[in-house]
Amino acid sequence: MNKHSRKFQSDKDVRKKVQSLRKLYIPRPEFDKLDARFGSILEQRRADEADGVVFKARSIMLVGPSGSGKTTAVRQLVHKYAHLMAADPEKDICEFIGLQVPSPATMKFVGAATLRALGYPYSGNKQGPAIWDQVKEQLKLRRTLFLGFDEAQDLARFQTDKERQSVVNTLKSMMENSVWPVGLLLSGMPDLKKIVNQDAQLARRVDPIQIGRLHSLRDVEHVIKIVQRYADRAQIDVVASVKNEAFAMRLMHAADYQFGLMAEIIVLSVSHALFTEGFEAKLSIRHFAEVYRERNGADDWMNIFVAEDYGRLNPRKLLDDNDSPEDGEDP
Ligand SMILES: Nc1ncnc2c1ncn2[C@@H]1O[C@H](COP(=O)(O)OP(=O)(O)OP(=O)(O)O)[C@@H](O)[C@H]1O
Ligand SMILES: [Mg+2]
Structure with missing residues (x-):
């Protein structure tokens, strides 16, 4: 050297x-915001569960340029909440599941990667919608409350408008699922904002946190x-x-x-x-x-x-x- x-x-x-x-x-102000939002969504979900009611889930979007500290912040968050969130491999329970958006980020690829992260053996011959039906089923079985997608800006890369809308619809359908709604923790570069802002209903259910320079x-x-x-x-x-x-x-x-x-x-x-x-x-x-x-x-x-x-x-x-x-x- x-x-x-x-x-x-x-x-x-x-x-x-x-x-x-x-x-x-090193503690960061953005982390405190992330922690507070995540904590309150989790608390609300527990209260709803105790009351036996099901509401649409809320989600979080953590945005920042490369190297700002998004992946680290999410890792720190998961670490901090480890004792408050159930993860029992014996019973296949996992309340938080995180994965990196694969490339290319077609709905089929993302669905398959999510299934793998859920520990489900994916056979590889199903089409996008069928894979996502399976994802939803597995999320309920695993009692997953939060699904974390890192590098989520890639969900819109090289996609046509139609494909991008189908990504947005899929994300919404997970949050709005009437049987088992799942909150999303989307982290990624600033282009991620475009995906979320593309749909007013999605934007309304997502709390944005930006990592500043x-x-x-x-x-x-x-x-x-x-x-x-x-x-x-x-x-x-x-x-x-x-x-x-x-x-x-x-x-x-x-x-x-x-x-x-x-x-x-x-x-x-x-x-x-x-x-x-x-x-x-x-x-x-x-x-x-x-x-x-x-x-x-x-x-x-x-x-x-x-x-x-x-x-x-x-x-x-x-x-x-x-x-x-x-x-x-x-x-
Ligand atoms: N709060 C922190 N305290 C100490 N080190 C940190 C902190 N946040 C980030 N880092 C360090 O900064 C580096 C980059 O962080 P990280 O990978 O989380 O960035 P990122 O925003 O996910 O970047 P990319 O968009 O390129 O994936 C890592 O080496 C990480 O260890
Ligand atoms: Mg990262």
């Missing part, structure tokens, strides 16, 4: 520390604290030049102002410091620059942690040596 060898890579304590860095979950000024203090938090967890020092506003702004730009990407860069950089220098390491901008070079294939002049005029560099472009002005995107 660089002139320093990763001589602590096989050190057991270092490896353990790196694992614990990767596991660290980091703000290059407002979030500076918070970012400095997060870097420190990771370094503390790694039990290494941080040099002064990494504890200031200028560095925090560079870091946010390198992460394209996406919280998840930023957390990932910090984890990689702190891990890099540990792997090369062990617990004696002092986290410096050099560690970030080296990680960035490896990830983006960037020479110094296009390395956001090295270049003086880093604002013109587009962090999303790999190995990009064309610094045309439209490549730089302001927050």
Whole structure:
């Protein structure tokens, strides 16, 4: 990777520390919203069940750009609710089922993937509507309350208007099922909004949560604290030049102002410091620059942690040596 060898890579304590860095979950305001919505929908459902009544289910849509932290937030949510939601493989009960939308996202493929996620052996020769009838049957048998579709923006990719409407109708029919309504947890990139907004009835039953971008000024203090938090967890020092506003702004730009990407860069950089220098390491901008070079294939002049005029560099472009002005995107 660089002139320093990763001589602590096989050190057991270092490896353990790196694992614990990767596991660290930083609380986010969007997560609190997601948690509150999910909690209240679940509570309502339990109350309805106790009263023996069936209402149409409500759903949640979690939207954000790539690397904002959607998949992680859903994983954290499932983890948090694990003790409140039944999952008994012996009795085939599973109140939450999550899956990634397959590609291509035809109704048949999505239905088959959902059946597989439900643990149902899918034979492969049925047509779309018959598969979805089976999905609904299985959802009831498994007592599934929530179905999570990650990468849900793909439900509309390369589809005709007619196919897109059939996706929307299928989603609605699961929520409106009079015997066993199921709430959806749709997570995906901003195009997902188009699918949901396409149908007024669907939009009315979906609570939207958007993961926002980091703000290059407002979030500076918070970012400095997060870097420190990771370094503390790694039990290494941080040099002064990494504890200031200028560095925090560079870091946010390198992460394209996406919280998840930023957390990932910090984890990689702190891990890099540990792997090369062990617990004696002092986290410096050099560690970030080296990680960035490896990830983006960037020479110094296009390395956001090295270049003086880093604002013109587009962090999303790999190995990009064309610094045309439209490549730089302001927050
Ligand atoms: N709250 C958090 N605390 C710590 N790390 C986080 C947090 N949120 C996200 N991350 C990290 O950010 C990275 C990207 O997150 P994630 O995969 O959830 O993004 P995403 O929005 O699902 O992106 P994509 O649209 O590309 O699937 C992961 O490595 C994850 O560990
Ligand atoms: Mg994801």
